[in-house]
Amino acid sequence: MIQGLRGQNVTPELDYGLVFSSHEVTKDQRTSLALTPEAPFIMKDGFEIKFDLSLRRLTDAYGYVLRIIANDSLNIDLVSSPEHEDFDDLNLIINNRQTGIHFNHADIGLQAMAWTTVAIRFNLREHRISMTWAGQEKTHELATTADLSSFRFYFGANEFGKFNTSDVPPMIIRNVELVRNVGETIRWDLRKHGIGEVYDNTLTLAATTRNPTWLADRHIRWVHARDFQLEKYPSVAFNSISGALYAIDKNNVYIYNADGKIDRRKIQHGKPIYSDANQLLYVGAGNTLVNYDLFSGRLSRFDFERNAWENTDTTYNLPNYWHNNKFYNPFDRSVYTFGGYGHFTYKNKFMRYDSAARKWMEVQTTGAIPPRYLGALGLTAKKDKALIFGGYGSESGKQELFPQSFYDLYSFDLRKHDIKKIWEFKSGHSDEDIVFSNSLVINEEDSCFYVLSFPKNRHDSFITLRRYSLNKPEWQALADTIPFQFHDEHSFCDLFLSQATRQLVAVTSHKEKDHYRINTYAINYPPVSTQDVFQEVEKTSTAAVYMILAIVLIAGSAATFVWIRKKRKQPEVPSVQEERSVIPSVAGSATPINFPETEKAASAIHLFGGFQVLDKDGNDITGKFSMTVKELFLLILLHSAKTEHGISTTTLQEQLWPDKDDMSARNNRNVNLKKLRGLLEEVGDVTIENNNAYLRLVISDNVVCDYHVVSRILASGNAVDNTMIEALLKHVKRGNLLPDIQSAWLDNFKSDISNRIIDMLLEYSEKLDVNRDDRILLEIADTIFNYDSINQEALVIKCSVLNKKGKYSLAKTWYDHFAKEYKSLYAESYPKTFDEVIS
Incomplete structure (x- = not known):
């Protein structure tokens, strides 16, 4: 850890587990996890299966949490059945009969999205089964267990013979353990996964999944959260504590809350600063929203009660401090800025707004940073130091004299105003000039910081999330990319940490004719690389x-x-x-x-x-x-x-x-x-x-x-x-x-x-028999739908196979889903009836 940087709270643990799609999707899109996809486990004396369970909601939550099939003839089911007068909220049912093992949510104080541990123990010698949920144990005597020796385990949906079901509760499962009496434990953490399968912790036994959603994937993929437009003079700020995003233009203040609600405030008095280089900063002390422009020397605060800005001057000023960095210094309770670009000159001064004098003052520093803009700045957890990273500029500050990209890290002491260089990439950092988001996020516990990067000299490009070491010039690319249109003064991107949602939030802005397009993206914190999530298993057979x-x-x-x-x-x-x-x-x-x-x-x-x-x-x-x-x-x-x-x-x-x-x-x-x-x-x-x-x-x-x-x-x-x-x-x-x-x-x-893949699959499907080759036909149909969601030939294959297998209602559900999407795309009804499709 860099000297002078103090540790903050421990980095949140990686979210992990398997999310089960439930009644909110069609039946063939629901999730399954089969621990025994091929042969059953042989356990003659008994066993214990234990797992962590979280229900995403406590209503509309009917379905099979776990179905155990013994000797391929007896079903032992853990069924979620809230809102049913004849059953408790969670019930263990054996051979289609209720047992004395049942629980209500209220009895254990269950809340939605809360993790609890479920353990089911089979003692076949003593003819007893017991279950513990959230520390409460209940037992049921079995009539006979003499012949039970093989067991299959299915979470959620399954297609095993007469025991098939598509009723899935809205649940999340993780840390699955199967403990045999002989002391052997097989464990599927569900932290990492493959494609359509997930191995146990020894990478020996593969469980299979269908329609999985992995919590861990939310740490490697950006999710597009919001898309909106602003009028003239836009800028954005963020409240890291509440997760609220503030966006302003000349007429409105928008508050996008972490719960998805939007609060639009029509400005009743005053205006933001009329400059295309204006910046917005949220100051937690006093819940203050600050808008400023260095060149005009103005700073304005927004009054949330009156929906009014302090500033009333609507004179437009040419920009002279594009992409400057900003922060609030709690030691002198002032807004600070650093750097910027304008009039062919790169800046490197630290400026402080003096509220008493109502003007910007230059901060006298010990040490200096070469002039630049398009760099990133972030504060430590104690808010006693600012880190300034990278940017584009020149040693002289003049655009004509060898402008270049900087890949260096500096610290600025908020008390003493000392500047220290921490490290620098001497060479080999990037093959093209890249620049960075206006802000960076520091993770002192893991001795790193996160920042967004993008090429400076390309218009249609992509933003990449990078993790840099705090101690030495090392970096790693994380997650997938974000599309970005960069046009220097008319584009902007920033990165924030939402403590409310435990997410990194990326915000991009670019000009479209007479307005600005704003996009926001989120990824779970901490972000990781794909190798931290996907299981790599060498298979030889x-x-x-x-x-x-x-x-x-x-x-x-x-x-x-x-x-x-x-x-x-x-x-x-x-x-x-x-x-x-x-x-x-x-x-x-x-x-x-x-x-x-x-x-x-x-x-x-x-x-x-x-x-x-x-x-x-x-x-x-x-x-x-x-x-x-x-x-x-x-x-x-x-x-x-x-x-x-x-x-x-x-x-x-x-x-x-x-x-x-x-x-x-x-x-x-x-x-x-x-x-x-x-x-x-x-x-x-x-x-x-x-x-x-x-x-x-x-x-x-x-x-x-x-x-x-x-x-x-x-x-x-x-x-x-x-x-x-x-x-x-x-x-x-x-x-x-x-x-x-x-x-x-x-x-x-x-x-x-895509066309060639679809053509080959369809050509081969014509040679197959719907009764004998149902598995490969369904796989062909599902694959085609990945490439063409309204492929009519794939619909015929899917519905025909399901109908032949006796799954009439499932085939009809899929047909209805297809017809709805067809109408949404073509604005007309699908011409074939269900009977025509399956005939």
């Missing part, structure tokens, strides 16, 4: 090997010859790890398909469901790819998969550096290619060939790229069979191609691959 060999064999006699020739140079039975993707040949050619059937823990490039890169050791290095390097990589990768020669350097320049001359663009390209090649060396044997002004990506056999695997399957020219479809589904059901990246050039790739 003989079945997978045979599946790969089968795919190779179907390529035909010519392909077989190629395979045999390669096989002479390899061990007779290759391991799963040795089967890797290669760049596909020109579309339409019939070539051998060589791809992995399981997730890889090392040397992998994932594009479906989100961009992710793993190095040779299985470490997630996605955060090392800056925006420009990532886009450069994807342009080369996707064009190399599409055409044999790759992408021309001219096309690269048009996409990445359209505003630069040839010399400058070439220099930028060379610098970024050097960085990209260094990152690819960490991944494995991945090279970039340069041939006659064309760049082409070559991936060797020891690196997996899901896009290449999928492209090879789609372009194989072979007859489609179940093995190929299973392999295709494994990758494409993860999600759309690069959903977290929005670039115009990428649209055609997304559209093309």
